[in-house]
Amino acid sequence: xxxxDSIQLTKNGFxxxxxxxxxxxxxxxxxxxxNLLMNMxxxxxxxxxxxxxxxxxxxxFPLAKKYSDSTIIGLDIVTETLKINAEKASKDNLDNxxxxxxxxxxxxxxxxxxxxxxxxxxxxxxxxxxxxxxEMYRVLRPDGKLIVSDPTPNxxxxxxxxxxxxxxxxxxxxxxxxxxxxxEMFHSAGFHF
Numbered sequence: 001x002x003x004x005d006s007i008q009l010t011k012n013g014f015x016x017x018x019x020x021x022x023x024x025x026x027x028x029x030x031x032x033x034x035n036l037l038m039n040m041x042x043x044x045x046x047x048x049x050x051x052x053x054x055x056x057x058x059x060x061f062p063l064a065k066k067y068s069d070s071t072i073i074g075l076d077i078v079t080e081t082l083k084i085n086a087e088k089a090s091k092d093n094l095d096n097x098x099x100x101x102x103x104x105x106x107x108x109x110x111x112x113x114x115x116x117x118x119x120x121x122x123x124x125x126x127x128x129x130x131x132x133x134x135e136m137y138r139v140l141r142p143d144g145k146l147i148v149s150d151p152t153p154n155x156x157x158x159x160x161x162x163x164x165x166x167x168x169x170x171x172x173x174x175x176x177x178x179x180x181x182x183x184e185m186f187h188s189a190g191f192h193f
Contacts, residue, residue, distance in 0.1 A: 006127035007104035010172025011077045017171060018056055018081040028058070028121060033149070037120060038062060040147050045069040047115040050107075050139070052076075053122025054099065057085045063118075064089070064097035073114075074099040075107065107135045114139045118147040125172050133189040146191065151176050 001009075037059060043049060047070040051060040054074030064072040074097070076082060082099040089097040102108050105128065117136050126132045136146060153176045154162060166173040177185075186193070 003105070003127045004103075006172055006174070007077060009170070010104070010125050010127075011079075013169070013171035014055065014078050015080050018078060019084075034059070034062065037118065037147060037149060038066065041067075041116055041118065041145070043067040043070045043116065047071070048073065048113065049116045049118065050075055050109075050114045052117055052119040052136070053125070054082075054085070055122075056081060057088070057097075057099070059118055059120055060085070060097060060099070061089070061092075061094070064094040068096055070096060070115075072097045075102060077101060077104045105131060105135075107139050109139045111138050112141045114144060115141055116145045116147070118149075120149045121151070123148065123150045124166075124174055124176050127172070127174055129174070129177075130185055130188070133185050133191075137189045137191060146186075148182070150182075152178055 041049065041063065043063075043066075047067070049063055049067065049070055049072050051057070051063065051072065051074045054060050054076045055078065057074050060072050060074035063070075074082065074085060076099075079101045082101050085099045089099070100108060104126075117140055123129060123132070140146060153160075163173070163175050166176075183193075
């Protein structure tokens with residue numbers, strides 16, 4: 001399967017899941033986790049915050065409400081879901097919240113144009129994660145902040161059972177990465193932590 005085929009599979013799977021009466025949100029809602037992530041962001045006036053893999057805007061909407069002087073951008077491959085998000089943002093008068101779609105490879109932003117990138121439960125769906133990490137590095141300002149929250153493998157799962165099971169779902173699951181794998185990929189792209 002090509003990278004573009006994988007992205008299309010992921011897009012189709014998530015469009016269906018997101019549009020099925022909050023089914024996805026019922027699986028992933030976690031107020032404590034959301035609060036932890038929100039507390040990691042300390043946006044300043046006029047900051048640009050990118051919610052990568054925004055989906056239904058689970059993080060983007062609360063960010064827009066908390067940081068009304070900042071620009072919040074929800075970026076994802078799911079075009080229909082993003083249209084619904086944009087309608088909701090308009091209805092809620094969240095003028096600082098924008099949603100943008102992309103083809104899943106190149107971010108539609110200039111170099112050094114984003115102050116913070118946050119991504120939750122998304123990276124394990126990216127078929128070319130190394131390229132996406134390079135894109136994160138490219139668009140993030142040199143003093144910017146990157147916040148990643150993604151499942152990691154269970155250390156007892158030595159056969160990769162969970163990944164094999166998750167790959168049977170129609171949402172384009174690629175792989176849960178170990179912390180050291182993430183560390184190596186981010187370091188190779190230029191990130192330091």
